[in-house]
Amino acid sequence: MLENRRIYLPPLSLIGPGALKDLGEELKTLPYKKALFVTDEMLIKIGVAEKVIDVLNTSNIQSVVFSDVQPNPTVKNVNDGLALLQENECDFIITLGGGSPQDCGKAIGILANNGGNIEDYEGIHKSQKLSLPIIAINTTAGTASEVTINYVITDEKRHIKMVMVDKNCLVSIAVNDPELMLGKPAALTAATGMDALTHAIETYITKGAFGWSDALALEAIKLISESLENAVKNGQDLEARSKMAWGQFIAGQAFSNAGLGYVHSMAHQLGGMYDLPHGVANAILLPHVEQFNLPACEKKMKKVAEAMGVDVSNMNDKEGADAAIEAIKTLSKAVGIPSGLKELGVKPEDFEEMAKNALADVCTGGNPREVNLEDTIAIYKAAM
Numbered sequence: 392m393l394e395n396r397r398i399y400l401p402p403l404s405l406i407g408p409g410a411l412k413d414l415g416e417e418l419k420t421l422p423y424k425k426a427l428f429v430t431d432e433m434l435i436k437i438g439v440a441e442k443v444i445d446v447l448n449t450s451n452i453q454s455v456v457f458s459d460v461q462p463n464p465t466v467k468n469v470n471d472g473l474a475l476l477q478e479n480e481c482d483f484i485i486t487l488g489g490g491s492p493q494d495c496g497k498a499i500g501i502l503a504n505n506g507g508n509i510e511d512y513e514g515i516h517k518s519q520k521l522s523l524p525i526i527a528i529n530t531t532a533g534t535a536s537e538v539t540i541n542y543v544i545t546d547e548k549r550h551i552k553m554v555m556v557d558k559n560c561l562v563s564i565a566v567n568d569p570e571l572m573l574g575k576p577a578a579l580t581a582a583t584g585m586d587a588l589t590h591a592i593e594t595y596i597t598k599g600a601f602g603w604s605d606a607l608a609l610e611a612i613k614l615i616s617e618s619l620e621n622a623v624k625n626g627q628d629l630e631a632r633s634k635m636a637w638g639q640f641i642a643g644q645a646f647s648n649a650g651l652g653y654v655h656s657m658a659h660q661l662g663g664m665y666d667l668p669h670g671v672a673n674a675i676l677l678p679h680v681e682q683f684n685l686p687a688c689e690k691k692m693k694k695v696a697e698a699m700g701v702d703v704s705n706m707n708d709k710e711g712a713d714a715a716i717e718a719i720k721t722l723s724k725a726v727g728i729p730s731g732l733k734e735l736g737v738k739p740e741d742f743e744e745m746a747k748n749a750l751a752d753v754c755t756g757g758n759p760r761e762v763n764l765e766d767t768i769a770i771y772k773a774a775m
Contacts, residue, residue, distance in 0.1 A: 394601055398648050399540050399558050401527075401565045406640060408629065410568035411446060411528065417564060418450035423483045423524065426454040427476040429496040430487040434458075434530065439571055443487050443528060455479045460488070463545045463552070463662050463669070464495035469509050472499045476523075483524040486562075489583060490534030490669065493527050494542040497560040500525050505559075509544055513553040514753060518560070525562040530571045532622070532635035533583025533670055535590060535643020537565040545663055552659040554753040567640050569632035577623045580635075581726035582670030584619040587639035588722070589654055589673040591615065592681065592695055594646035596688040597757040604649035607641040612698040614638035616722065623726045650757035654680045657770065659752055660745035667735055674728040675735075678719045679774045685712050687760035692716075733775045742771045 405413045426447060434440045435458055447454050457472045476484070476499060484503075486496035498509050500522030505512075512518055527537035536542060540558050545551070588611075594600060595608035618634035625631070657680065658672035685692060693711025697703045699718040703711040729735060746767035749755065755762070 396601060396603070396648070398603070399561055400644060401538055401562050403563070404538065404565040404567070404640070406567040406636060408568065408570050408633065410566050411442060411571060414526070414528070414564065414566050415446045415449055418446070418452060423452060425479065425481045426452055426483055426485045427472065427479070427481040427499065428454040428456045428485050428487070429460060429472060429492045429499065430456065430458050431460050431492055432458050434488055439530060440487060442571070443485065447485070454485070455481060460492050460495045462491050463666055464491050464498070465545045465547050466509055467547065468495050469498040469502065469544060472496075473502050476503060483526065485526045485528065486537075487528045487530060489529070489531035490536045490543075493529070493534065493536035494544060496525055496527065497522065497536070497542040497562070498544050498555070501557065501560055510546065510553065512555050512557060515556045516558060517555070518557050521559045522561075526564045526566070527562040528566040528568070528571070531575065531579065531583040532572060532632070532639040533586040535587065535639050535647075537562060537567070538640060538643040539647035541647060543659065551663040551748055554659065556753060567636045569629060569636040572632045572636065573629065574626045577626065578727065580623045580626065581619070581728060582668050582674065583639075584615060584622065584635060584670070584726065585674035585677070585723060585728060586670035587635070587642050588612065588615045588619070588719075589677050590646045590651065591638070591642040592677065592719075593652040593654055593757075594642065594649045595695065596684065596691050596759050597650045597652050598759060599650035599757055601649060604645040607645040609694065609698045611638045611642035611645065612695060615642075616699040616718075619722065620725050651754040652680070652684070652758040653749070653755060653762055655754040656749040656752035656758070657745070657767065659754070660748050661732070661737065663748070664741055664745055665735065665737060671728060671735070674723050675732055675774050676770070678716050678723070679770050681719070682716055683762070683766065683770055684758065684760045685716075688712070731775050732771070737775065739772070739775070742768045745771065
């Protein structure tokens with residue numbers, strides 16, 4: 392069947408070992424003079440940021456570092472970064488890190504060229520002008536913010552995560568160099584990797600899925616399932632890191648153009664209410680939300696099981712779908728994800744408020760099965 396689709400991708404992506412060096416050659420061809428360098432303190436401390444600064448210096452580009460980015464970037468982070476950009480008259484943004492610096496940089500870029508407050512852009516395609524140019528260098532195989540039209544900012548006053556879906560935030564150059572991912576802590580690798588798996592599974596079963604996104608999602612599930620445990624066990628395993636980089640990269644392309652589902656809607660509330668790591672929240676919720684979704688997507692979930700390495704040749708759709716849920720739980724346990732929300736300090740008295748906010752989340756419309764307040768509370772309870 393012929394489909395009319397718009398597919399949003401960065402104009403250029405550099406991926407594979409040594410991709411950061413390739414960026415240096417690209418920078419020499421561009422007219423940029425001064426960068427706002429958005430990153431976090433840990434990447435400065437361990438010397439990864441210095442590698443990027445060396446590339447900038449070699450390309451005769453000045454930079455001003457903004458490293459006050461929280462794990463769940465806030466409205467204040469965005470405003471502080473924007474002020475530094477304007478004060479120093481930067482003409483582009485370079486981001487280094489996982490989803491937090493990437494999302495913060497995208498928000499700064501949108502405000503730099505559109506004005507207003509970041510709260511104005513919550514929702515779908517709210518901005519009028521392209522972002523200030525952004526070069527996004529990813530250091531974790533997880534969020535894929537460097538290739539998507541999505542970014543998420545925490546509103547500290549309302550204790551919610553604002554989800555922005557905006558074609559104007561797409562970066563100019565995305566860089567995924569697995570050499571920059573070597574040696575990252577096991578817990579971070581596990582959390583970001585399960586985030587990537589969640590992206591792939593949710594986009595495969597989302598209402599907006601189509602042939603191109605299905606192909607990418609299934610390959611991403613396969614790559615992540617094959618490599619995540621090895622990447623967690625041995626942070627220096629370049630082959631595992633490279634597979635994870637590719638897996639999260641293509642999962643990001645898929646969900647950016649097809650959508651996500653209710654795992655993300657519910658996880659966003661845990662991040663907004665408790666400031667929990669997004670990947671961990673996704674990982675804990677994933678099997679419980681998909682258990683709820685099974686009546687609407689058994690055939691596809693059987694395919695998920697197969698992509699995760701399960702032999703489904705003698706299973707019917709229901710058996711295969713159930714096997715997918717078990718495979719998710721098994722992988723999550725193997726990489727050290729907490730067994731439930733109770734371990735993270737989540738309180739049942741907050742379920743109703745979080746459930747109401749989840750229903751209003753922009754990702755909810757993509758869920759394959761309709762969900763209500765009571766369903767949501769029940770899923771939170773099951774995930775405890």
